[in-house]
Amino acid sequence: MTTLPSSSASPPAPTSSGGSPLLDMQGIQKSFAGVAALAQASLTVGAGEVHALIGQNGAGKSTMIKVLTGAYQRDGGSITFAGGPAAFSSPLAAQLGGIATIYQEVNLIALRTVAENIFLGREPKKWGLIQWPVMNAEASRLLKELGISLDVTQPLGTFSTAIQQMVALARAVSINARLVIMDEPTSSLNEREVETLFGVIRGLKDRGVSVIFVSHRLDELYAVCDRITVMRDGRTVYAGNMADISRLQLVEQMLGREIKNEGAQTGFVKSGAGKSGEPLLKAEGIRLGQRLSGASVAVRQGEVVGLAGLLGSGRSELARVIFGADTPDAGTVTLDGQPAHFRTPAEAIRAGLGFCSEDRKAEGIIPELSVRENLTLAILPRLARAGVVDTARQSEIVDRFVAQLGIKTSNPDQPIRELSGGNQQKVLLARWLATDPRLLILDEPTRGIDVGAKAEIQRLIGELAQDGLGVLMISSELEELIEGCHEVTVLHDGHSVARLSGDRITEPELLHAMAQGAGAQDIPAPQVRL
Structure with a gap:
């Protein structure tokens, strides 16, 4: 396999246009409270280029965009835009300078009309006096160019999120932006709307407008993007042409590891093979808008089952459906072979x-409450009579x-916000263990905590499974999945694309399935309507 750049920042690759770049960000640094969010990061975008910007959570993508658009002021580095130095003082200044940003969460005004939102402030x-007929006619024309026909005099909030995103895009087009930044623009769109959006992006490219496309859907990146920048831990780790890097190599760059077979050490204690018999819990063919399109998983008693996938693959969404936080479409x-469509958590x-x-x-935590109050939050109905808590x-x-999990606190009445991240996580685990659960769903249980606490929590998860608890664990760390599940x-x-067990839980198998959307064993997704 081709060796790609290491975690040090890569020199900017030539732009697809072959000339001077429209945007060149070099050596960008940004820290918050002494913690580096960006460290010598770079991003180079050519004129008339669709450029993918990708990375896992915390990679620095959003910070990079906010530095560019003036929401944050950089601590170091240089930015050149349209041939000259750029230091925008605010997002409005960036917009006036030719940069439009369309966020995943549409930041327009729901109670104003579609036309008013497109021309807000202009x-x-x-x-x-506002020329309403002129504004409405121009708004209609802009939307028709995007393949959308609607009554622009209606409040924006009466339309779907997909339509609202198209309105945000029409606004970007209307200001004659030279660079349009799209943050997860397809997250709320159906297949037809995605194709429409891609057509619009190609049209912008033909007009010489550049697009920064932030997405975690690899299929979309290869369908519409010319070049790509990969960020990890606040640094640029790869920049190059989409055609020059495979999906598997992209995943390796995002995760910061090459495929290898030797396992890393974790604190997990896994007892033999997985359990036999009927599943304690089974979810099949789960659909939820555009976020889940046939997701399935099963967990047996005394078993740790991992949910793997890149950010945006639907792991947390599936967990929320199982727990009753979201209602699936299908x-x-x-639970124990009986229907269990929980309407609420x-x-x-x-x-x-x-x-x-x-x-x-x-x-998770309620910062201002004590360790005692946070730990017993889920069992308060059991502890109270006539509204009075049995404090003893x-x-x-x-x-x-506190003793069983080794929670380090000065006393149970200490505010939980004063505890370390690892101890806060232990309190949350204790909160659910106090309910005497049969199944525990853990979403990134060791993220953001120190190595020592991480090993302790991993050991605890393994021991809970040995004691008969079913565990569904979402993790972005391959070592946790390989050694703990x-x-x-x-x-x-x-969509659930692979189910791996035993000696098939290897780094190559996981990376292949995550990148390609296929694996050792395809999982059927029955179309069952609720």
């Missing part, structure tokens, strides 16, 4: 499920789990 006026979920908890979210700070019983439970299901673009 309304055509005569004698100080598919079946069974509360129903899932009562049935014996627990769920540690990927975002510990936003969806609560203390007994808290003390038991009895079985791994791989997702690709919302």
Whole structure:
């Protein structure tokens, strides 16, 4: 296999246009509270070029874009745009300078009309009055160029997210932007709408407009992009032509590792092969908008099952459906062979499920509450009578789990925000263990914690499975999947594409399935309507 650049920043590759680049960002540095978010990062985009910008969570993509558009001021490095130095003071300044950004979460005004959103701040006026017929006619024309025909006098909020994204794109076109940045633009679009969007992007390219295309869907990158920049840990690790790098090499660059067979050391203790018998929980053919398109997984008692896939593959979405946080459009979920379509997480908890979210700070801990309160949050109904918490019983439970999990805290009444990330994660694990669950769903359980705490949590997960608990674990770290799981299901673009077990859980097999959308064993996705 071709050897690609290491984690050090690569020199900018020639642009597809062959001339001077439209955008050249070199040596970009940005830190927050002393922590480097960007370190000598680079990005070079040619005129009339569709350029992919990819990387895992925390790679630095969003920070790079915000530095370019003036949302953040860089700490070091240089930016050249359209032949001259660029230092935009705000996103508005960047827009006036010819850079339009379309975010995944549409940042327009839902209560204003479609036409007003397209021309917001630039309304055509005569004698100080807005020329409504002119503005509406021009808005209609712009949307028709994008293949959209609708009543532009209606509030934007009455239309789907897909239409709102097209309106945002029409706004970008209307300001005659020379560079359009699209952040996960297809996440809410169906197949026909994606094709329409790609047609628009090709049209922009023909007009000499450049596009930075941020996406985790490899099929889309190869379909529409000319060149690519890969970021990892705040650095640019690869820049080159799409045609010169395979999907497998892209995955290797994103993850920062080449294919090899020797395993790395983790704290997992895995007991033999996976369990036999009927699954404790089974999800089949799960569909959820454009995010899941036939996802399936099964977990047996005493088994750790991994969910693998690139960012955007649908791992967290599948977990949320199983836990009742989202309602699927189709598919079946069974617990002990019986239908288990949980309408709310509360129903899932009562049935014996627990769920540690990927975002510990936003969806896990309550920072201002104590360790005691955070740990017993899920069992408060059991601890309270007539609205009064049995503090003696609560203390007994808290003390038991603090000792069992080795949670380092000065006392149970210490605010959880003062604990380290690893100890916060242990409190969240204890919260769900206190419910005496049968199945525990863990979304990136060791992300963002130190090596020591990581090994402790990995060991604990293995021991929980040995004690008979079923564990569904989402992880982006191949070592965790290889060494900690009895079985791994791989997702690709919302679809389960491979189920690996035993000695088939290897780095080459995982990387191949993640990159190509195929694996050792295809998983059927029955079309069952709910």
